[in-house]
Amino acid sequence: MSEHTINYQGNLNRSRDQAKLQNADNSGVYLENVYDYTYDPRDRISKTVKTPVGGGAAETETYSHDPNSNVYDQTIHGTQTTFTFDRNRLMTSASGGATSTYNYDPYGRLRTITGGGKTFEKYTYDGFDHLAKHQKLGADNATTVTTYTYDPLDRTTSKTEKTGTASAKTTDYSYLGLSGEVLDEEVAGKHTKSFQYSPWGERLSQAKVNTDTTEESSYYGYNLHTDVEQVTKESGDTRATYGYTAYGKNDDKLFTGIDKPDPVDPTANDEYNPYRFNAKRWDNSTGTYDMGFRDYNPGLNRFLTLDSYNGALNDLSLGTDPWTANRYAFTGGNPINMVELDGHAGCTPGEFCNTGRRSASGDIAPSANAKLPAYQPAGDPCANGACQPKTSDCGIGCQVGGGASDALNGFNWGFWDTLGGVPV
Template identity: 25%
Template sequence: MDMSKSTMTFTPKNLTLWAGLSLGLMLPLTALADRTVSYTYTVHGQVETIDGPRVDVTDVTSYGYDENGNRNSITNALNQTTQITAHDASGRPLTIVSPNGLTTTRSYDLRGRMIQQTVSDGTTSRTTDYDYDAVGNLIQVTLPDGNSISYDYDAAHRLTGLEDQLGNRIDYTLDDMGNRLSEQVSDPTGTLNRTKQQVYDQLSQLDQSIDSENHTTDFDYDPSGNLTRTLDANLNPTAQTYDPLNRLSQTTDAKNGITQYSYDTQDNLTQVTDPTGLVTSYEYDALGNLISLTSPDTGVTTYTYDEAGNRLTQIDARNVTTSYSYDALNRLTNIIYPDTSLNISYTYDQGTHGIGLLTQMSDAEGTTDYQYNAFGELTQVTRISQDGVTTSFTYGYNPQGQLISQSYPSGHSVLYSYAQGQLTGLSLERPDGTTQSLVNQIQRLPFGPINAMAFGNGLQLSRTFDQDYQLIAQTLSGVLNDSYGHDPVGNITSWQDLIQTSRDQSFDYDELDRLTDAIGAYGDLDYSYDAIGNRLNLTEDGVSESYNYASDSHRLEEILGVTTDTRQYDAAGNTISSLLGSYTYDDHNRLVGFTKTGTTASYGYNGKGERVRKTVNGTITRFRFGPSGALLGEYDQSGQAIQEYVYLEGQPVAQLQGIAPVQVAYLHTDHLGAVVKATDGAGSVVWDSDRRPFGERAVTVAQVEMQLGFPGQYFDEETGSYYNYFRDYDPTTGRYLQSDPIGLEGGLNTYSYVLNNPLRWADPTGEAVPLVWWGASGIATVVVGWGASNAWQDSSDWDGILPDGTFPDSAADDRPDCPPENDDDDCEKEMKVCHRKCADNCTGMGYGSSANACYRRCVRTCLPGHCAENY
């Protein structure tokens, strides 16, 4: 038997068969569906090559070693090599050279702990230092930008606190088992800014979570450690039951709505029955790839895959077939539609420093080129439209890697200022070199949100947060003076305008935290819902309208009120007609046309799913987006700037109008990050509106144009709806015009907006679980969903999201089964993939706990044999 070769085959029922191992056994490989990875070894038993499962390309990763057995090279399937050119006497890597030529050097102390890492492009170096105490605890990390974190430990070497370079601290109190009983955040003066408490039972299971106001959430578990009941701070219970294999089988919400789950023998979720009795079902092949999805809203969708688990085809309920192709590293390279004019191609590895990065994207609307520096940071994005109009954005960084400039197609630039590693201000640089401040004197709470800053027109913003970091008040130099009240779970119950008290608002919610009553300048609005969150009635000052739905789906069919609005859908669940007009869609379910009397509109999208063009009655407007998906500018047919936008940590702070001389409107946002007012250079209000809870607005001051709505939304006058990245939102109904492209990942109701709680949540992409802004529930701009990216260096690596908001490598509910790329960290990547899968499968079971059998069993069966042996 050849000891230099072995084969690992993934077979059905979570079995892994090995052939050619030193056990002397030759196992027959299954004749059923399998995924085979072959290995060769050096004479010393070290992995020499890994041949991936694909047969259409050569997907071999090779490893080289020096005479001491140290790995000195890794070459991927595209012949891109990472070199480890030096090791210490213990075999630890000292110098690593990436395929792009970036050099990483590491140094270690006598105990083998890394004490310094320097990354250099030959001109600029970025060094991170690590310090340890006498017993080996990491006590400080100093980053290249000067930021540092110091760590404290108790006598048992457990982390008890940390402190940044400014003196801000987080202190932890632990019980005997190491569970964190309390967390306190304080500033350099010792003032307590944020606090939370937790109580654990004798099995170290979380028993209670207590906020700063002593509002308590309780948790109960069964003997297997599965979470069986949650009682929130409003005393609303959620119950969960499990099957004999500890898989979640039923949830009962606080209004007794029951959701049921079924699984196959490989623990794949096969059926979800929602509280209204409608069923979503899933079918898998023997390797766990989702091959059929049957939804009451989007119909039947089928999928096929290659040997590596990459999705090859998708056929939706309209019988539209979409095909996908991949390179040898399993990166998506082409999307082919029946309408070939919509085809998309993605090119990688081109140009200077481009290896491993997306460098070009071609789509129906044009071509986008991406350029990077040696550190992989995005430096330029150039968009060339099909008609030849070119727009470019450039990005500059300081030696520490912090963004210091962003230039726009208009020739204007935004400059970023820092002090002690912290962002302190933004300024505008005009094409003639003159500058003016946009935002300065930025202050923030310890490890938390911005609580004060000055705008370039002199207006001072002050924000007050409670000790849960919920926004409770904000003032802006006589322009804004708002206060917010919250219930024990974080729902906003009051919004007071202390300047115009006639605009005060109050809100009520049901047991599922859905908005049921709103009182404000707009009148008294009452909402009711069915068990899954479909709006049944809206009563406005005593006048009611009712909503009727299809019996076999969640599609809104009719609104009966002063007028009757009848709606129709295509087979994939897209709205094709309403009282307002008619809608048309392309092969990837994106809205591309709208018509009504006197209006004809068309829309075009790029390969990232961003709407880059709209044409209304012959007038073209072009849109350009930034690395994180935020709208950066609107341009006319010739590419001249109409409006450009400036953001601070994801929230708009300025709007630049025109070219020369540019007029600056300063933008002021609410607790969600939505613009509520705009002021000019003199501090006068130039835009204002009265907004109803679900986003309908009545503009009261309109000296400038302002189309931004809730985070990620842009108002289209012609349709009355908001473009919301991957979908279109209708504020009159609180629903999207299309079903959620990520299916049930975003909730059981695939049409409703943010769980019918628009005062607390926002959805910036139209396909993610709601986003929480600072102030809504004390959590900072966290997108819980797929495809969100706030990192500049990751900005153009589009996270695998297709232009319709879905995923090419696997379907939404099957996405974690995509295999990682083969490299020296393959087990680490496999673990990340399996964690995501098992976290989904074991949701609600306390899967992070070491006591949870479901999670452990899932991970062990998910991991390949060579990775599972140490788990």
């Protein structure tokens, strides 16, 4: 129930997207918009213009980046926000005459957001850099507390909203094997949701369990950026649509159907579908996305904590890669053409990237800076550049040799070490 016509620049940055999406509030009407994209000389997004096809005022977003790819000035739909930084840490944001100040702990993790003598948000972390508790000051000056627990694989096992109150709600998560993909959700011991995946890990559908134990299925639809742009009913009609700014903030005009936010309090309703921008999980309590290793705030265009690896050489590589040298920045300033893979690295959808993980689109292919093995076994069936499944004669899985058009579909194999090219 959606259609995209894409134009590209010579360097394969998207220049235009003509998008058509069925309106979930009225199945006979379509949301039709043309998006035009402009980039600075370093391929960072500088301007997007959304023009309604049926007429109406165009909406513009502008972004200015400093040399480290921090957004220091942005204007979204007429609202300007300016940011200041110190060693890539966000210090202040100012919009509409109000200024917020950001404070960090000694490990570079966002600790508090303050302004006007009040603490708007407070973050508490456990010993493994997981967000353990989030406190948020509401418009009624009441503080809402959300707490989290994790398993040894860094996966969220539970989330408790409104902790310490009579209306507290705990959601428990179980996962598909050792992967990071949520398989089931339970609230108060009752099964509430389950998710289905393709063999290569793409999320296909969600089954919501109703109070009478019947199931209501919805099917995911993605745009080229791998964002969830719609969920559809079994009949094929659209149940909900979603839209985002360049850096992933909700574009409320594109939200229709069951997940349309309350205009007074966008956090008032539980999300029907929690997967949104970048196909990642949205946390309505914190206003952030779980990107894997770290949480991302689309309102600030950056991660809450700095990127790091335990291994000294891998950690050093973050500072030498132009896309990750700023350890708080998102996709090196190009969120139109790049997606976040796991909280450590961004890549173009469909590329192999230099971590070797399957991209959100389900393809495996190398990017220009992919680290391939320095060795090849004798008689290696991959030596001629053909992409083949892992065999006993090809211990590296597959030596992809034909460029970004080569892909290995349907096989799961190890990650490449980002420096040595060794399967791990």
